[in-house]
Amino acid sequence: MDLIRVLIVEDNPVDALFLKEALREITNTKFSLTHAETIESAQKCLEEETFDVITLDLGLPDAQGIETFLEIKKVNPDIPVVVLSGLDDETVAIQSVREGAQDYLLKDKYDGYLLSRSIAFAIERKQAEKALRRAQQRFELALTGADLGWWDWNIKTDEGVLNEQGARILGFRLDEIAPSREKWRKCVHPDDEPSVLAALNRHMEGSTAAFESEHRLRTKNREWVWILLRGKVVEWDSEGHPVRMAGTIMDITANKTAQEAIRQSEQRFRAIFEAAEDYIFLNDRSSKYIDVNPAAERFLGAPASKIIGKTYKDFLHPEDAAYIRDVDSRVLKGESIQSEHTARINGAMVTLSDTKVPLKDDSGQVIGILTIARDITDLNRIKISPDTMEEYPSKAMQATLKKALIAAKTNITILLTGESGSGKDHLAQYVHRHSLRAGSSYFSINCAAIAPNLAESELFGHEKGAFTGAAARKRGMLELAEGGTLLLNEIGELSLPLQSKLLTFLDTKKFTRVGGEKEISVDARLIAATNRDLEKEVAEGRFRQDLFYRLNVMRIEIPPLRERSEDIPLLVEQLLVKLGVEMQLHERPLISPQILNALKKYQWSGNVRELRNVLERALMLSDGRTLTLAHLGLQDDMQFSSDGNKTSFSISFPTEQSLNEITHDLKRFMVNEALRHSGGSRVGAAKLLRISRYSLKHYMNKLGLDDDME
Ligand SMILES: Nc1ncnc2c1ncn2[C@@H]1O[C@H](COP(=O)(O)OP(=O)(O)OP(=O)(O)O)[C@@H](O)[C@H]1O
Numbered sequence: 276m277d278l279i280r281v282l283i284v285e286d287n288p289v290d291a292l293f294l295k296e297a298l299r300e301i302t303n304t305k306f307s308l309t310h311a312e313t314i315e316s317a318q319k320c321l322e323e324e325t326f327d328v329i330t331l332d333l334g335l336p337d338a339q340g341i342e343t344f345l346e347i348k349k350v351n352p353d354i355p356v357v358v359l360s361g362l363d364d365e366t367v368a369i370q371s372v373r374e375g376a377q378d379y380l381l382k383d384k385y386d387g388y389l390l391s392r393s394i395a396f397a398i399e400r401k402q403a404e405k406a407l408r409r410a411q412q413r414f415e416l417a418l419t420g421a422d423l424g425w426w427d428w429n430i431k432t433d434e435g436v437l438n439e440q441g442a443r444i445l446g447f448r449l450d451e452i453a454p455s456r457e458k459w460r461k462c463v464h465p466d467d468e469p470s471v472l473a474a475l476n477r478h479m480e481g482s483t484a485a486f487e488s489e490h491r492l493r494t495k496n497r498e499w500v501w502i503l504l505r506g507k508v509v510e511w512d513s514e515g516h517p518v519r520m521a522g523t524i525m526d527i528t529a530n531k532t533a534q535e536a537i538r539q540s541e542q543r544f545r546a547i548f549e550a551a552e553d554y555i556f557l558n559d560r561s562s563k564y565i566d567v568n569p570a571a572e573r574f575l576g577a578p579a580s581k582i583i584g585k586t587y588k589d590f591l592h593p594e595d596a597a598y599i600r601d602v603d604s605r606v607l608k609g610e611s612i613q614s615e616h617t618a619r620i621n622g623a624m625v626t627l628s629d630t631k632v633p634l635k636d637d638s639g640q641v642i643g644i645l646t647i648a649r650d651i652t653d654l655n656r657i658k659i660s661p662d663t664m665e666e667y668p669s670k671a672m673q674a675t676l677k678k679a680l681i682a683a684k685t686n687i688t689i690l691l692t693g694e695s696g697s698g699k700d701h702l703a704q705y706v707h708r709h710s711l712r713a714g715s716s717y718f719s720i721n722c723a724a725i726a727p728n729l730a731e732s733e734l735f736g737h738e739k740g741a742f743t744g745a746a747a748r749k750r751g752m753l754e755l756a757e758g759g760t761l762l763l764n765e766i767g768e769l770s771l772p773l774q775s776k777l778l779t780f781l782d783t784k785k786f787t788r789v790g791g792e793k794e795i796s797v798d799a800r801l802i803a804a805t806n807r808d809l810e811k812e813v814a815e816g817r818f819r820q821d822l823f824y825r826l827n828v829m830r831i832e833i834p835p836l837r838e839r840s841e842d843i844p845l846l847v848e849q850l851l852v853k854l855g856v857e858m859q860l861h862e863r864p865l866i867s868p869q870i871l872n873a874l875k876k877y878q879w880s881g882n883v884r885e886l887r888n889v890l891e892r893a894l895m896l897s898d899g900r901t902l903t904l905a906h907l908g909l910q911d912d913m914q915f916s917s918d919g920n921k922t923s924f925s926i927s928f929p930t931e932q933s934l935n936e937i938t939h940d941l942k943r944f945m946v947n948e949a950l951r952h953s954g955g956s957r958v959g960a961a962k963l964l965r966i967s968r969y970s971l972k973h974y975m976n977k978l979g980l981d982d983d984m985e
Contacts, residue, residue, distance in 0.1 A: 279398065282326045283310045284317040284347065285359070286335050290382055294330060294359065300387035304395075314338040314346045321350040327401075328377075328394050329356045333367065341370050348375065353405075355397035359385070377401075415440075424524040426454065426506070430479075430517050433457070437524070444502065444526045446495035464491035464499060471504075479508065479517050486520070489527065501531040554627075556646040557634065560607060562586040562600075565643065574650070576621050592619040598861050606631045606644050617859050624859050626652045652856075664705055667846075669839035675702070678831050683709035688781060690826040691804040693833030695955040696884030699804040700764060702833055707760040712800060715759035720752050723768035723955075731773055732789045734763075741790020753786065756799035765955070766826070767807040767818060774819045777801075781825055807954045836879040836886060843875045843886070850887050854894055864894060865901045873904055881947040881980070888979050908940045943978045946971070 281298065285291040291310060298306050309324065311317035314337045317329075333343045347356060355377040360367065368379040377397035380389065415438065418425055424441025428434075435454030437445075442452045445462070463471055467490035478486035486506045491499045506522020548555060554571040558564055564582050572579055575590050588596045595618040602612055611632040618625055627648045634643040665676055682689050683706045691699040700719055707717040725733050732741070736751030752761055763769070769777065780786045781801065785794045803826050812818035836843070847866060855863050879885050893906035945964060953959025961971040974980075 278305045278307055279328065279394070280307045280324070280326045281309070281394070282317060282320055282324075282329045282354075283308055284312075284314070284329060284335065284343075285310070285332045286312045287332070290332065290359075290361075293382075294390075297385070297387040297390050301391035304391065312336075314343060317347060318350050321347075321354070326354050328397050329354055330359050330394075331356050331376075332382075333358060333360045333362065333371075340367055341374065344371050344374060344376060353401070355401040357390075357393050357397055418523065422525060425521065426524055427519065427521045428454070428456070428506075429519055431512075435459075441524045444500065444524060445492060446498075451495075459492075462493045464493070467491055478506075479520075486522065489531075500526055501528045503527045551647075554646075554648040554650075556648070557643060558586075558603070558646070559643040560641070562588075562603060562644075571648075574620065574648075590620070592859075594859075595619060595861075602629075602631060603644055606633050607641055609633055609641060617856060617861060619859060624652070624856065625650055626856060664701075667839070667842040669834070669841045671834035671839045672842055675831055675833055676705075678829075679706050680709055682706060682829050682831065684711075685829075686800055687829045688800070688826055689802045690809075690828075690830045691802060691833060692809075692830060693804075693806060694835045694882055695806045695950060696882035697806075697833045697835055698883050699806075699833055700762060701883070702831070703760070703762040703802045703804065706802060707800075710760065710800065712759050716756060717760050717762075718752050718756045719762040719764055721764045723765040727770055730770065731776070734773065735776065735786050735788055737789035738791040741788070745790065748788070751788065753780065753797050753799055754795065757797050758799070760800045760802060762802045762804060764804045765806070766803040767805045767809060767812050771817075771819060774822050778819065778822045778825060781822075836882040837877075840875040844871050846883060846886060847871065847874060847890065850883075850890050851894075854887070854891055858891070858894055860894065864897060867902075870902055870904060870907065873907065880944070880951045885947060892979060908936060939978070942974060943980065946974050946978060946980060 283291060283294055285294060295308060298308065309320055309326070311320050312335070314335050317331075320326075321329075329347060331344060331347055333340055335343055338346050344356065344358060352375070356375070357378045357380060358368075358371045358376045359380050359382055361382045363381055371379050377400060378393040380393060385393075418438070418440060422440070424444055425438050426441055427436040433455045435456075437449075437452055437454050439449045442449050445452070460468070460472070467488075471488045471490045474483075474488045475486055477483050484507075486504070488504050489501065490504070492502050494500055503525040504522065505525075506520050508517040508519070509521050510517070510519035512518050548566075548568045551568055552570055554574045555568040556564060556571055557566040563584055563586055567575070567579050567582050572582065575582055577590075582590075587599050591599065598618075606612055611630070613628070613630050618627060628651045629646055629648045631644055631646050633641040634645050636642050664672070667673065667676070679689075679702055689703075689706065691702055693699050703719065704717055707713060720733065722730065731737075732745070732749065732751065734751050734753055736749050736754055737745050739745060739748045763777075776786065780797075784798065785796050787794055809818055809823055809827075813820045813823050836846075851863055851866070854860075874886070874889075881888070889907055892908070893902050896906045897903065946960070949960035949963040950957070952963055957968055957971055961968045964971065966974075
């Protein structure tokens with residue numbers, strides 16, 4: 276044992292000497308002894324020095340009996356005191372021990388052994404108490420550090436204890452709170468009470484290893500705090516009933532508030548995500564969908580459960596998927612990209628405007644891609660609407676459009692004339708759009724394309740049983756166009772009887788269906804179009820003069836493309852946009868001034884239709900990228916020309932095109948020219964080319980000239 280510092284408080288010198296002797300007799304222990312003869316001097320010693328133990332005589336000059344002990348304790352209550360008394364007074368002995376004395380020894384009865392044992396016990400007990408106190412302090416500190424309070428509850432007596440931190444959580448001072456089950460229950464939020472009590476009962480019945488509950492408690496200030504209450508039964512009676520429970524209490528209001536804020540923000544985000552009309556996709560780094568909104572589900576034509584985990588490759592055409600892959604790889608490197616592209620989805624061609632941004636985690640690492648896509652297919656259609664016609668710079672076309680606009684505002688029947696492919700149908704649609712009938716339907720019928728025996732029924736409709744095969748009543752184009760506009764293209768092809776029926780309609784706005792007797796009134800505007808010389812047709816008796824005069828009141832001539840080459844750049848631009856959508860190209864190809872020049876110089880015998888066909892073919896050959904002269908097949912080394920009667924071409928060597936390509940272009944030129952000379956008549960064109968009608972059809976198919984030529 277280390278040196279033990281003893282304060283001897285004794286006024287009797289003999290007793291003091293005896294005591295010192297007795298202490299010296301104790302082997303294995305070294306003492307340092309300080310002697311005080313009065314309470315006052317003893318208190319002074321205690322204030323100046325530290326001692327391990329005090330031996331105290333209860334009869335001193337300045338204090339007597341238990342008072343002596345209490346005076347000593349006032350200075351430092353922690354030092355163990357062994358009372359040495361000459362009085363064999365049991366009451367004082369008991370009183371001293373109750374007040375905290377370690378031992379009570381009678382002066383004439385103790386010896387060195389008894390004394391040493393008493394002092395050793397006193398010191399040991401004090402040290403054990405100190406250690407326990409320290410452990411308790413550490414425990415309290417740990418709980419306070421973790422913002423935890425503790426509680427202890429006697430189930431039988433319903434008396435509880437809450438430590439300071441626990442009381443503070445509820446806004447009380449320690450001395451203000453005396454917890455019991457009932458008081459606690461009254462503080463629990465009514466909404467939480469059933470679940471808390473159920474959890475407590477389950478644990479007390481032994482169904483759970485521990486009791487744990489998150490609930491709201493009312494504080495002293497009548498506010499709600501969220502707490503996490505944990506506990507366990509720690510004592511049972513002999514019959515196995517729980518007697519005591521103890522545990523911790525923690526304030527989790529901040530956590531709960533943060534969780535609630537996150538929940539609300541997630542809810543807001545969800546609402547936007549679900550209601551958005553734009554398609555929203557979230558993909559991880561390997562392109563797998565991790566979330567899609569309902570609009571995206573509709574767009575891809577599958578529920579989210581069938582989309583999540585798949586990639587865009589499972590839904591898109593391989594070419595479209597390749598485009599997305601390229602853009603996504605840039606976004607994964609951190610770029611935000613806005614782009615327009617077309618894609619084939621469920622058999623339809625859709626133009627999308629995409630915004631793609633990288634999804635990042637807290638450390639800034641890109642973990643995926645957020646895509647917001649908007650369907651702009653219709654917007655693109657508007658871009659290529661015929662209204663942009665008004666921007667054509669050529670005087671000829673401006674005059675045509677001016678006239679068309681004036682006519683559009685009236686109900687007058689219009690006659691559109693112009694070479695095949697010059698855009699008569701296109702102009703008729705323009706008139707319709709600018710007329711008061713714009714909100715109603717526009718129909719177009721090519722009189723040359725209907726079999727003569729069905730033409731009347733197509734135009735005017737028929738009654739049930741009007742002819743073999745007329746199983747039901749059918750409304751004709753005129754009736755369908757009620758309130759709107761009907762274009763009769765190639766009107767020169769109409770038979771004379773039908774011309775006369777049409778004239779009647781123009782005069783009366785009435786007609787009868789084939790096989791019917793009842794007159795039907797229809798308010799449809801008629802536009803007639805032809806690429807024939809109607810005056811000549813009238814002179815040769817193939818067209819009714821009265822109908823011609825009736826139609827010729829408002830005649831609008833569409834100039835051939837070769838006479839308005841200034842319009843070519845704008846036309847090319849419009850046609851490329853249109854073709855780009857139709858051909859599902861992601862980007863619009865670049866056109867050099869050199870190409871535009873070549874296109875302007877070219878003699879467009881097939882007009883806008885031919886220009887469209889040339890561009891379409893060039894796009895196919897160029898794979899949708901930059902167009903070259905070779906793609907157009909209109910190189911300078913080969914010039915076709917026609918003076919109306921004669922057709923010629925010149926060529927220079929070495930050629931840029933192969934013999935096959937030159938032959939292809941030459942055939943195309945010849946067929947177009949023949950059709951032009953024959954006024955679009957295939958029979959006439961075939962005769963001019965000295966081939967059969969079927970061979971002509973075959974060539975037109977092969978050369979990509981047939982679809983609009985019907
Ligand atoms: N201004 C234009 N802008 C864009 N495309 C046009 C324009 N004019 C004509 N086209 C296109 O050229 C082709 C021929 O046009 P359209 O059918 O109107 O000619 P048309 O004179 O009626 O021909 P046809 O007499 O052979 O019936 C169509 O594909 C049409 O879309």
